[in-house]
Amino acid sequence: xxxxxxxxxxxxxxxxxxxxxxxxxxxxxxxxxxxxxxxxxxxxxxxxxxxxxxxxxxxxxxxxxxxxxxxxxxxxxxxxxxxxxxxxxxxxxxxxxxxxxxxxxxxxxxxxxxxxxxxxxxxxxxxxxxxxxxxxxxxxxxxxxxxxxxxxxxxxxxxxxxxxxxxxxxxxxxxxxxxxxxxxxxxxxxxxxxxxxxxxxxxxxxxxxxxxxxxxxxxxxxxxxxxxxxxxxxxxxxxxxxxxxxxxxxxxxxxxxxxxxxxxx
Amino acid sequence: xxxxxxxxxxxxxxxxxxxxxxxxxxxxxxxxxxxxxxxxxxxxxxxxxxxxxxxxxxxxxxxxxxxxxxxxxxxxxxxxxxxxxxxxxxxxxxxxxxxxxxxxxxxxxxxxxxxxxxxxxxxxxxxxxxxxxxxxxxxxxxxxxxxxxxxxxxxxxxxxxxxxxxxxxxxxxxxxxxxxxxxxxxxxxxxxxxxxxxxxxxxxxxx
Numbered sequence: 001x002x003x004x005x006x007x008x009x010x011x012x013x014x015x016x017x018x019x020x021x022x023x024x025x026x027x028x029x030x031x032x033x034x035x036x037x038x039x040x041x042x043x044x045x046x047x048x049x050x051x052x053x054x055x056x057x058x059x060x061x062x063x064x065x066x067x068x069x070x071x072x073x074x075x076x077x078x079x080x081x082x083x084x085x086x087x088x089x090x091x092x093x094x095x096x097x098x099x100x101x102x103x104x105x106x107x108x109x110x111x112x113x114x115x116x117x118x119x120x121x122x123x124x125x126x127x128x129x130x131x132x133x134x135x136x137x138x139x140x141x142x143x144x145x146x147x148x149x150x151x152x153x154x155x156x157x158x159x160x161x162x163x164x165x166x167x168x169x170x171x172x173x174x175x176x177x178x179x180x181x182x183x184x185x186x187x188x189x190x191x192x193x194x195x196x197x198x199x200x201x202x203x204x205x206x207x208x209x210x211x212x213x214x215x216x217x218x219x220x221x222x223x224x225x226x227x228x229x230x231x232x233x234x235x236x237x238x239x240x241x242x243x244x245x246x247x248x249x250x251x252x253x254x255x256x257x258x259x260x261x262x263x264x265x
Numbered sequence: 266x267x268x269x270x271x272x273x274x275x276x277x278x279x280x281x282x283x284x285x286x287x288x289x290x291x292x293x294x295x296x297x298x299x300x301x302x303x304x305x306x307x308x309x310x311x312x313x314x315x316x317x318x319x320x321x322x323x324x325x326x327x328x329x330x331x332x333x334x335x336x337x338x339x340x341x342x343x344x345x346x347x348x349x350x351x352x353x354x355x356x357x358x359x360x361x362x363x364x365x366x367x368x369x370x371x372x373x374x375x376x377x378x379x380x381x382x383x384x385x386x387x388x389x390x391x392x393x394x395x396x397x398x399x400x401x402x403x404x405x406x407x408x409x410x411x412x413x414x415x416x417x418x419x420x421x422x423x424x425x426x427x428x429x430x431x432x433x434x435x436x437x438x439x440x441x442x443x444x445x446x447x448x449x450x451x452x453x454x455x456x457x458x459x460x461x462x463x464x465x466x467x468x469x470x471x472x
Binding site (some may be wrong): 059062064084087088089091092094095096099102103104105118120168181187202209 | 303386387391396398400446
């Protein structure tokens with residue numbers, strides 16, 4: 001039997017690591033020095049207020065934007081040393097689920113899912129069709145093949161986006177606000193799917209969200225992104241934290257004073 | 266005093282930077298066009314969107330321009346008894362200058378703005394970032410097929426514009442002559458005789 005400590009050592013090494021990353025868009029600094037680690041095979045959730053740079057963290061990991069300083073390691077590679085073209089092999093290990101799906105709106109659902117397979121695998125038509133059907137089944141969608149993204153509901157778009165993100169079996173799944181704009185039932189559904197991706201594909205899942213309830217249910221590790229750095233720990237540790245910033249965030253802003261009642265528009 | 270000078274310098278460097286980026290972009294398009302994969306299906310789709318869907322506006326404008334050239338050209342030439350060179354004037358100006366220039370403006374207005382809006386939407390809805398995350402070069406998939414399709418359809422559209430322009434000029438003259446000299450049916454067929462219009466003058470391209 002493998003001793004637990006050994007198992008933990010392999011499971012806990014950082015799969016993705018940001019260290020002392022400074023990111024600014026023009027004059028607007030998003031964060032000055034962020035360091036955080038995302039452990040292999042775990043579900044990590046990045047929490048933070050609007051404008052705190054949560055989505056930027058994912059875009060940095062995917063190499064879509066480049067920081068002014070710091071280093072980012074993804075699966076052992078320092079991605080800042082790579083050009084856009086050299087990023088392509090790295091990105092094949094990554095799947096990304098965008099906030100509003102980012103499905104190609106000129107293609108049907110089927111085409112959207114078949115597209116990455118056609119680009120990167122040598123499968124026959126029948127194999128690709130079978131793989132697409134299997135992914136759609138896995139996210140619980142049927143009879144949507146011929147619909148265009150514009151004809152889907154918000155929850156369906158998210159599920160198709162998830163199916164597309166995992167169709168090439170990535171080892172790291174990045175999810176930008178997977179629960180935004182969804183009803184509670186769809187939230188549960190997406191949550192279940194993400195947990196399944198993590199368990200069945202053994203993928204490292206990095207989620208950016210401000211949905212506290214699902215975060216607390218599913219996260220192995222929570223990273224709270226604050227203007228002056230990060231606080232990280234397990235969901236339980238954060239819940240027990242007495243740090244006023246953590247408490248304010250987890251109470252969904254209950255302790256934050258409302259704007260003065262006599263403020264003028 | 267410093268600010269206006271600063272502004273001027275800033276716009277000047279900005280202009281040069283933009284020029285450089287445009288050149289780089291052009292280079293990327295050419296490189297993507299030469300390297301595999303060849304996206305034939307995308308190219309055909311774009312030829313339809315940029316070319317076929319521009320047919321109406323191109324033919325209507327060509328017709329109108331041809332008619333105007335014929336109307337104004339005839340009125341001027343007839344004073345010098347040179348109305349028989351109308352075909353040459355209309356043909357020359359349409360084939361050499363007006364046809365390609367106006368087609369380019371029309372194609373930019375219709376197809377160009379539609380393409381810009383489409384790609385702009387793709388940027389705003391993160392579709393181009395999604396492509397990058399799928400290890401697909403957006404220039405290769407989105408821009409190059411459109412650029413190639415535009416290069417392919419422009420001469421065809423210009424040719425169509427010219428044909429419609431010549432037809433417009435011919436139709437205008439024909440209608441005028443029928444109006445002023447109403448004759449017998451034989452007379453009409455004589456007037457319509459295409460030889461009269463597409464005789465040497467029209468095809469004679471050197472002034």
